[in-house]
Structure formats: C-alpha cells, structure tokens
Amino acid sequence: MAELGYACVVAALACVGYAAVASALGAGRHVPALVGSGRRSMLVGAALITAAVAVLEISLYRHDFTMAYVWKTSSLTTPALYLMTALWGGQEGSLLFWSWLMSGYVSLALLRPWRADVGLMPWFTAIGATVLMFFLGLVAFVANPFSRLAVVPADGSGLNALLQHPGMAFHPPMLYLGLTGLTIPYAFAMAALITGRLDAAWLTASRRWLLVAWLCLSIGLGLGGRWAYDVLGWGGYWGWDPVENAALMPWLASTAFLHSIMAEERRGLFRTWNAALVVLTFCLVLIGTFLTRAGLVSSVHAFAQSDIGPYFLGFTSFAIIGSIALLWWRLPLLRSTVRVERLVSREAAFLGNNLLFIGALFAVFWGTTFPIISEWVTGQKLTIGPSYFNRLVLPLLGAAVLLMGIGPVVAWRRGDARAVARVLSRPAFLALVLVVALAVAGIHQPTALAGFAVAAFAGGATVIEIVRGVRSRRRLGEGWGTAFVRLVARQRRRYGGYIVHLGIVFLAIGVTGNVYKADAETALRQGESVTVGDYALRFEGFGQSSEPDRQIDRARFTVLQRGRVVGEVAPSRQLFRNREDQPMTIPSILHRPLADVYALLGGFDDAAGVVTVKVHVNPLVGCVWLGLIVLVLGTLTAAWPDGQEQRVLDAELARLLSGSAPPRPTVA
Amino acid sequence: MRHFGARAAGALGVAVIAMALAAFAPASAFAQADDGGATTAAVPAQTGATYDAAEADAIARSLNCPICEGRNLIDCPLPVCAEMRGEIRTRLAAGEHRSAIIQYFVDYYGERVRNTPPLSGLSGLAWWVPLAALIGGAAVVVRLVNGRTANPTTTPRPADADMTPGAPLSSTAAVAGSPGGAVDYAAAIERLAAARASGDDE
Numbered sequence: 001m002a003e004l005g006y007a008c009v010v011a012a013l014a015c016v017g018y019a020a021v022a023s024a025l026g027a028g029r030h031v032p033a034l035v036g037s038g039r040r041s042m043l044v045g046a047a048l049i050t051a052a053v054a055v056l057e058i059s060l061y062r063h064d065f066t067m068a069y070v071w072k073t074s075s076l077t078t079p080a081l082y083l084m085t086a087l088w089g090g091q092e093g094s095l096l097f098w099s100w101l102m103s104g105y106v107s108l109a110l111l112r113p114w115r116a117d118v119g120l121m122p123w124f125t126a127i128g129a130t131v132l133m134f135f136l137g138l139v140a141f142v143a144n145p146f147s148r149l150a151v152v153p154a155d156g157s158g159l160n161a162l163l164q165h166p167g168m169a170f171h172p173p174m175l176y177l178g179l180t181g182l183t184i185p186y187a188f189a190m191a192a193l194i195t196g197r198l199d200a201a202w203l204t205a206s207r208r209w210l211l212v213a214w215l216c217l218s219i220g221l222g223l224g225g226r227w228a229y230d231v232l233g234w235g236g237y238w239g240w241d242p243v244e245n246a247a248l249m250p251w252l253a254s255t256a257f258l259h260s261i262m263a264e265e266r267r268g269l270f271r272t273w274n275a276a277l278v279v280l281t282f283c284l285v286l287i288g289t290f291l292t293r294a295g296l297v298s299s300v301h302a303f304a305q306s307d308i309g310p311y312f313l314g315f316t317s318f319a320i321i322g323s324i325a326l327l328w329w330r331l332p333l334l335r336s337t338v339r340v341e342r343l344v345s346r347e348a349a350f351l352g353n354n355l356l357f358i359g360a361l362f363a364v365f366w367g368t369t370f371p372i373i374s375e376w377v378t379g380q381k382l383t384i385g386p387s388y389f390n391r392l393v394l395p396l397l398g399a400a401v402l403l404m405g406i407g408p409v410v411a412w413r414r415g416d417a418r419a420v421a422r423v424l425s426r427p428a429f430l431a432l433v434l435v436v437a438l439a440v441a442g443i444h445q446p447t448a449l450a451g452f453a454v455a456a457f458a459g460g461a462t463v464i465e466i467v468r469g470v471r472s473r474r475r476l477g478e479g480w481g482t483a484f485v486r487l488v489a490r491q492r493r494r495y496g497g498y499i500v501h502l503g504i505v506f507l508a509i510g511v512t513g514n515v516y517k518a519d520a521e522t523a524l525r526q527g528e529s530v531t532v533g534d535y536a537l538r539f540e541g542f543g544q545s546s547e548p549d550r551q552i553d554r555a556r557f558t559v560l561q562r563g564r565v566v567g568e569v570a571p572s573r574q575l576f577r578n579r580e581d582q583p584m585t586i587p588s589i590l591h592r593p594l595a596d597v598y599a600l601l602g603g604f605d606d607a608a609g610v611v612t613v614k615v616h617v618n619p620l621v622g623c624v625w626l627g628l629i630v631l632v633l634g635t636l637t638a639a640w641p642d643g644q645e646q647r648v649l650d651a652e653l654a655r656l657l658s659g660s661a662p663p664r665p666t667v668a
Numbered sequence: 669m670r671h672f673g674a675r676a677a678g679a680l681g682v683a684v685i686a687m688a689l690a691a692f693a694p695a696s697a698f699a700q701a702d703d704g705g706a707t708t709a710a711v712p713a714q715t716g717a718t719y720d721a722a723e724a725d726a727i728a729r730s731l732n733c734p735i736c737e738g739r740n741l742i743d744c745p746l747p748v749c750a751e752m753r754g755e756i757r758t759r760l761a762a763g764e765h766r767s768a769i770i771q772y773f774v775d776y777y778g779e780r781v782r783n784t785p786p787l788s789g790l791s792g793l794a795w796w797v798p799l800a801a802l803i804g805g806a807a808v809v810v811r812l813v814n815g816r817t818a819n820p821t822t823t824p825r826p827a828d829a830d831m832t833p834g835a836p837l838s839s840t841a842a843v844a845g846s847p848g849g850a851v852d853y854a855a856a857i858e859r860l861a862a863a864r865a866s867g868d869d870e
Contacts, residue, residue: 340813351809359805363798370785370794382791383732385740385783392798436700602745 002067005055008048009096013136016047016103020129027122027195027558035122039110042125044585046103049136056093056145060086061402065220066152069093069145075156077549077577082159085169089159091293092145094172099135101173102180106132109184109209120202123191131183134315142308158549161576161584171220175247176465178217179285182250184209185257186282186444193326198271198333203261212638214258215632217251222628233587233600235519235616238623240389240655246288249361254282256357264352266412272334273354279323284361286316291368320586344415349407353400354436355509360396364389368621394511396453401508404501405458408465427460443516451512459505462498469495490565496638501635506627513620521602529560533617536560536599542606543570550576554606555611559590561595569599571613595619719760726754727766730784734777 019042026034056069060083065071073086073093106128110121139145162168187208189630224244225237238244257277261271290312327334340347367384376381409423431453438449460643466484469491473483488495518533529538536559543554554572558565569588576582590597596619602612724740731752733744741749752773759769773781785791 034828244701253763277851343810351812355802355809357803358801359798362801366798366801367794374791374794378790380779380784380791382779383783384785384794385732388784388794391784392795396802 001055001059001062002146002148005052005059006140006144008052008055009136009144009146010414012045012048012052012103013133015041015048016129016133016136019045020133023122023125023129027126035125038122038129039124042103042110042129043107043133046107046127049096049100049103050468051144053087053096055515056096057084057087060084063156064155064435065156066148067145068147068149071153071156073156073159074550075158078156078159079164079549081166081169082164085163088144088157088172088176089163091368092139093145094176095135095143096139096145097173098176098180099132099139100113101176102128102132102135105181105184106187107211111217117197119197120188120191120205121233123194124187127187127190128183128312131187131319134624135313138308138311142311149294156574161550161574161582162231163596164576165227167230171223171227174216174223175220177215178215178220179247179250179289181209181213181216182254182281182285185278186211189278190323190326193275193330196330198275198330200265200268203265206262208639209252209643210254210258211635214251214254215635215639217247218628218631218635221247221251222625226625229621230589231586233585234516235587235598235614235618236514236599237621240386241368242368243292245364245389246291248283249288249364249368250284252357252361252364253277253284255356257281259350259353263347266335267347268338268662269340269347270350271336273633275327275330275334277354281318283316283323286312286319289434290316314512339471342414344410344417344420345408346407346412346415349403349410349455352403353407356396356400357568358402360393363392363396367392390568396507397452401416401458401504402454404504405461408498409461410503422488423464426464427457428469430460431457445515446558448512448515451508451515455505455508455512458508462501466495466498481611492640492642493638496636496640499634499637501626501630501634502630503631506630508627510620510623510625510627513618513623515618516619519614520617523602523610523612526609530613530615530616532597534561534595535566535615535617536563537569537597537599537615538615539611539613540568540589542604542609542611553604553606554602555613557599557613561592566590567597569597571599571601571603572599591622593622596621719757722751723766724757724760727760727769728753730770730782731773732781732783734781740783 001533017448019038019437022034022038022041026032026036026038059067060074061068061080063070063074063076069090070086073089074083078086082089086093088097106125110125188202188206188209192198199386221244224247228234228239229237260270260277264274290309293308293312310342315328340351342348367388371382371384383468405427406420406424410420413454434456435449435453438452443449443452465488469487470483471482473487474480476483478486488499502506520530520532522530524530524539526539526541529536538554538560539558540558542558545552545554552572552574556570557568559567567590569590571588572586574584574586576584584599587600588600589599598616598618600616602614604611728742729740731741733739733741733746733749734752735746735748736744741752756769759772770782779785779791785794787795
C-alpha cells in the first residue's frame with residue numbers, strides 16, 4: 001500500500017510539473033493544444049493526489065503500523081473519527097492534505113466554464129501548478145507520509161491527546177481550505193500581471209473564490225478559538241499565540257482586499273494597491289505556514305514543527321521577489337486615471353478601512369516576529385504576550401468597527417458631510433444613551449464603555465441602512481418579510497455584507513465582555529463552595545468513568561447564581577492509555593445567557609477528599625460564537641451564485657456568439 | 669412608518685442596554701474592587717502589613733512563568749510561580765513600587781520574564797515601529813485624498829474610462845480551446861460586469 005501511495009505522489013508531481021510548463025509554453029507561444037494538455041495534466045495530477053490521500057486514509061483505518069506515519073498518529077484504540085482526522089494530525093500527512101485541497105481548488109477553477117477569465121486561464125494554471133509543485137515536492141522528497149518502519153510495532157503511539165476533540169476534526173480542514181483557497185486570487189492576479197490584461201476580469205474571476213476562502217478561514221479561526229476554549233483550559237479563546245497570529249494575518253489582509261476591490265470594480269481606483277494586497281495575502285499564507293512549521297516560534301501548536309523551514313524560506317522568498325518584480329514591470333499599466341476626490345466619500349472610507357486593517361496586520365506581524373529579530377540582533381530572548389496585542393491591535397480593530405458604521409452611508413465620489421451627520425445622529429445618540437445607562441449601572445471601565453458604544457453605533461447604523469432598504473421596497477406594496485427577503489436576494493453582495501457587519505458587531509460585544517472577566521482558584525472539601533463574581537460553585541464529590549482509550553476522573557460541582565441552583569459543571573482529568581505520562585485536564589463549561597462559568601481542575605486528592613479548582617466567569621462569550629454564526633450566514637448570502645445574473649450574462653453571450661440582432665433581455 | 673428606522677435602532681439599543689445591565693449589574697461590586705484598587709489584604713507572613721491586591725495581580729499579570737513557555741505568571745500552577753506571587757505581595761507590603769518589583773524579577777530571570785516589552789530601549793521598538801508605520805500610512809492616505817483634487821470636474825465616468833483594460837486583450841485569449849468567439853465572449857462579459865458594477869449600488 002505505502003509504495004502505491006508514494007507512486008501516486010510522484011506521478012502527481014510529474015503531472016503538475018508538466019501542467020505548469022505546458023500551460024506557460026502554450027500561453028507564451030500561442031499553442032492551444034499545449035494549453036489543453038496542461039489543463040488535462042493538472043486534472044490528472046489532482047486525481048492522483050486524491051488517490052494518495054485515499055491510500056493514506058485506508059492505511060490508517062487498516063492500522064498498517066508498518067508505516068511510520070500511521071504508527072505516529074494513531075493506535076488500535078483510536079476512535080474512527082480520529083483515524084480520519086489523523087490524516088492532518090502530523091506534519092507529513094497535513095502537507096499531503098494541504099496539497100490535495102489546493103489541487104481541488106485549482107481543478108474546480110479549471111473545470112468551471114471559462115468565461116471572462118478565458119485569457120487568464122493558461123497562466124492561472126501555470127501559477128497554480130507551480131505553487132502546488134512546491135508542496136507536492138515537500139511531500140515527495142522531504143516529509144514523506146508513506147515511509148516504512150524497519151521494525152513493525154504491535155500498536156501505534158496514538159494521536160496527540162489534545163487533538164482528540166471534535167473541534168480538531170474540523171478546525172484544520174477549514175483553516176487549510178481558507179489558506180489554500182487564497183492561492184486562487186493570487187494565481188489570477190499573477191496571470192493578469194503576466195498577460196497584461198489588467199482590467200477587472202481577474203477581480204471578477206477571483207471574487208467568489210476569495211469569498212469562499214475568506215469564509216473558510218473565518219470558520220477555521222472560529223473553530224480554533226472554540227477548541228482552545230473547550231480544551232486548553234486557560235479560560236479564553238484567543239491567546240495571540242504565534243500560530244493563531246499566523247492564521248489571523250492572511251485573514252486581516254484578505255479582509256482589507258475584500259473591501260478595496262469594491263473601489264476598483266466600481267471606480268477603477270487602487271489598482272496597484274489591490275494587486276499588491278493579493279500578493280501580500282498569499283505571501284502571508286506562506287510566511288504563516290513557515291512560522292508554524294519551522295519551529296521558529298514557540299507555541300501550543302508545537303506538534304507541527306519540523307525541519308522543512310529552509311525550503312519554505314526559499315519558496316517564500318522566491319514568491320515574494322517574483323511577485324514584486326512582476327508588479328514592478330506592470331506598474332505603468334496599473335496607473336489609475338481616477339483619484340479619490342474627497343475625504344467624505346466611499347472611496348476614502350475604503351482607504352481608511354485598509355489603513356486600519358493593514359495597520360493591525362503590521363502590528364500583529366511585528367509583535368510575532370520581534371522576539372526572533374531581537375534574539376538575532378541583541379541575543380536577548382524576550383516574550384511578547386497578549387497584552388501587547390490587546391493594546392495595539394484591539395484599538396485599531398475597534399476603530400474599524402466604528403468606520404463600519406460610517407462607511408456604508410457615505411456616497412461614492414463626493415459625499416455630503418451634512419447628510420452623513422444627519423443619518424448617523426441616530427446611532428450616535430443610541431451609543432450615548434447606552435454609555436450613560438451603563439455608567440449608571442456601575443460599568444466604569446473606559447475600555448468597556450468605549451467598546452459597547454462603538455458596537456451600538458455600528459450596529460445601529462447597519463440596522464438603519466437595512467431598514468432604509470426595506471422601507472423603499474415597502475413602497476412597492478410588499479410586506480415587511482417579503483420586502484426584506486427580496487431586498488437581500490436582489491442585492492446579495494451589499495446586504496450579505498451588512499449581515500457580516502452585524503456579525504462583527506456581536507463579536508465586538510463579546511470581545512468587550514472580556515474586560516469584566518473574573519476568576520478564582522481555591523481548594524475545596526465536599527460541600528464547600530467558592531464564589532466568583534455573581535456565581536458560586538459547590539463541590540459535590542468525585543466520579544470516575546472509563547472509555548476504551550482513556551480513564552476519566554471527574555469532580556462534580558453545583559453552580560449557583562445568587563443562591564439559586566442554575567446547573568452543574570464536572571471538570572475532569574483524563575489519562576490516555578498510550579500517553580500516561582501526559583494527563584490532560586479538560587475544563588467543563590456552563591453556558592448561561594450572559595456569561596460562561598468555566599471550571600478546571602487544578603489537582604485533587606481522592607483520599608483526603610480535597611479538590612483544587614480554577615473558576616473563570618467569562619461575560620458575553622456567547623456573543624462571540626453568535627457573531628461568528630451571523631458572519632458565516634452573511635458571507636454565504638454574499639457569495640451565493642446569482643442565477644438571474646448568470647442567465648442575463650449567458651443570454652447576452654449566446655446572442656453575441658451567434659451574431660444575431662440584439663433583442664433586449666426581458667429580465668432586468 | 670417614517671420613523672421606523674429610529675424605532676428599530678431604539679429597540680436594538682434597549683436590547684443591548686438590557687443585556688449589558690443584566691450582565692454587569694450583579695458583577696459591579698466586583699468591578700469596583702477591581703478598578704478602585706481599594707481592597708487590601710494582610711500578607712500571611714507579616715501580620716500587620718497590608719498590600720494592594722489589585723496591584724499585586726496587575727504585576728503578576730505583566731510577568732511570565734520563567735519555566736513554562738509563554739504562560740502568564742498569574743495562571744501558572746507551578747510552585748515556583750506561587751513563590752513569585754508571594755514575593756510580589758511581600759515586596760508590595762514593604763512599600764516597593766511596581767517598576768522596582770518587576771525590575772527585580774527581570775534582573776533575576778532575564779528580559780523574557782516580562783510578557784510585554786518595555787517602552788524604552790531597543791525593546792521599545794516593538795511598540796514604536798508599528799505606531800510609526802500607522803502614522804506613516806495615515807499620512808499617505810491623507811495625501812492621496814487631499815493632494816490630487818486639481819480638476820475633479822474632468823474626472824471621466826467610471827464605467828467608460830476606468831474599466832477599460834490596461835492593455836489590449838492579449839492574443840492568448842483565443843488560445844484556450846474555445847471557438848473563435850472567445851475574445852468577444854470575454855469583452856461582452858466585461859462590459860456587462862462593468863455595467864452591473866456601476867448600476868449595482870443604488
């Protein structure tokens with residue numbers, strides 16, 4: 001089996017290599033046959049990678065411990081779900097998985113009917129295949145998941161216990177889907193630069209792919225946060241860990257890009273900037289992967305480290321230098337004839353958005369890499385912890401939320417400052433009322449007040465925008481529900497975007513809730529309780545249970561809110577059979593509407609009946625997850641294919657190709 | 669229905685206020701203790717002396733566990749960290765200031781015991797470089813907007829002028845195996861996309 005898998009990888013590498021060369025040559029010398037064979041070769045390569053993935057999965061399910069990778073990431077007692085996820089549970093397998101996803105994206109883009117992007121496709125194939133070649137090359141020559149063990153062990157060493165969590169089953173695939181998906185806009189941009197077809201075609205071609213990638217990346221980040229919250233036990237969901245930052249940076253860059261392409265599509269502005277942004281986004285994907293896997297930074301993701309660093313460094317440098325050289329060469333074609341005319345205009349708002357997102361991105365980048373730089377330059381080891389990022393990045397993102405309320409109500413080209421002020425006076429008033437009410441209620445932390453005020457302002461402004469649209473449809477005689485649904489369905493990009501903005505508002509509320517986190521750690525005997533903020537935990541006793549792969553010791557607590565029983569928590573210590581040196585403490589969380597009660601075992605002494613427990617009360621965490629769900633719904637709305645738009649385009653096209661006289665399309 | 673917008677916003681506001689009140693009102697006693705800094709506690713070892721508990725927590729929060737990689741001192745269960753937290757309390761009770769206490773640990777364990785770099789010195793670059801970059805970026809944005817308003821009246825309509833391709837369609841357009849209409853196809857789609865883009869938003 002292992003040899004078959006390896007043969008698939010090598011054959012796929014050959015196919016993808018041929019696809020890159022044939023597509024480039026075919027495009028350069030105008031040989032359609034070569035372009036066609038390059039395209040087919042790419043598709044065959046993708047099929048071969050799929051076969052290799054299937055071989056690895058089958059070996060995992062068959063417990064083929066002759067293979068080092070299977071031995072390293074699974075065992076006889078590993079549950080079926082985690083046998084599947086073991087595919088990305090280690091370095092070699094995850095690189096193969098990554099290559100597979102990337103080949104899937106490129107193939108799907110090739111299989112779609114070639115429309116506006118027809119002139120870009122040969123070069124798109126060449127660029128996509130080149131990037132894929134690098135990752136496949138790593139799988140084939142550096143991190144081979146199909147290598148055999150000299151001595152066949154009876155049982156595997158098992159998947160890292162921390163990774164045996166449902167969140168881990170879906171966090172890496174979503175993240176990888178997001179990161180590899182960002183290759184598509186990059187390949188289109190490079191194709192546009194190479195061919196010199198720098199009109200909006202590459203943006204039109206890549207916009208939906210970009211949205212899909214952005215959506216997967218957002219879900220991946222959210223699931224990662226949820227996993228950290230449910231498993232790692234420090235009571236939070238985002239720790240500014242270098243690897244989290246590595247995934248956040250492409251998200252920030254692509255968020256900026258998503259906004260600034262609107263100015264290019266609409267007015268032909270920021271053309272150089274957009275091309276540079278897509279290069280930046282892709283390079284951040286490479287840099288992030290490099291940081292994570294090369295072991296340069298210390299992190300909870302240490303299980304992904306290995307010695308592939310130099311290769312990544314080489315390829316990343318190649319990609320950066322090559323892209324910048326291309327950009328430089330095409331700079332004359334990218335000059336825009338239009339200007340931003342006024343500070344009060346939609347264009348300027350997008351500029352502000354980009355400034356804030358790229359500023360936040362730079363702060364994250366600098367804070368993540370500064371310890372490395374500092375160690376090189378001065379030899380001094382230092383750490384940059386969460387409070388650095390909270391102080392630098394959160395204000396910038398808060399300002400972006402504020403701008404999110406303002407931008408959509410400002411007109412293109414020349415906005416009217418007075419009209420904007422009139423529209424925004426209502427949400428501003430709302431925010432003011434909220435601040436006063438909170439202050440009266442005893443919320444005095446300036447950061448909390450600022451956070452809630454900004455969220456109320458942006459949320460209010462967004463809701464008013466949506467209501468304005470619904471009201472204008474109501475004049476056509478539609479009911480509220482119909483008007484809303486039709487409004488969103490007819491202008492998916494716009495109103496899908498507003499729904500995403502509402503999700504961000506919820507996220508902002510949840511993040512602001514952090515200001516009032518409370519915690520306590522204490523030792524308790526049976527019947528004793530500990531009070532944290534508004535809640536009390538009473539220790540009820542120990543419990544034990546056993547699963548095939550692990551033994552679980554629990555401590556049970558009753559949760560009281562102002563003396564009333566509202567639920568219970570049972571934090572546990574779990575001992576995995578294969579990793580008995582590595583006991584895991586798994587937190588238990590009670591989700592209340594306005595706060596989470598989060599309990600973790602510090603230690604316990606069965607004989608003496610004493611348990612040490614750490615309790616966190618996390619206000620408004622629920623808003624974070626709610627915000628993410630709303631964000632996903634909004635993005636889906638914006639990215640959903642518009643059948644009517646497609647029909648109009650197809651009809652127009654058929655007429656053009658047949659050369660008949662143009663009857664006006666009946667669908668408006 | 670004219671003022672529905674205001675009412676909707678009002679309803680949202682009420683909801684948000686209600687939520688925030690319910691979340692924080694009961695916790696406000698705790699919150700005051702947190703930011704008021706008035707709570708004091710006795711140091712177990714030195715009866716009689718008192719220290720500011722909030723300040724002790726704040727100091728512990730700004731330090732790392734010297735052993736665990738990247739773990740905050742306040743969360744670390746190791747005995748050495750418990751000792752360090754005790755040391756902070758003892759020194760606070762003895763009247764030492766935050767900076768002196770932090771410096772004591774830095775001298776002992778090295779710079780990496782701080783979890784945020786100081787503002788001064790070479791490590792201060794961690795703070796100043798991103799701030800400088802942001803200010804530089806803001807300057808560029810302002811220049812972009814203000815510096816080029818020379819003759820706005822002659823700005824061409826976007827859909828006509830700005831969407832025109834930067835270069836004529838490359839002959840590679842016809843390569844991709846489509847029938848001879850590929851170029852027309854592409855051009856038609858572009859025109860439509862441009863027309864839609866300019867009519868899309870209001």
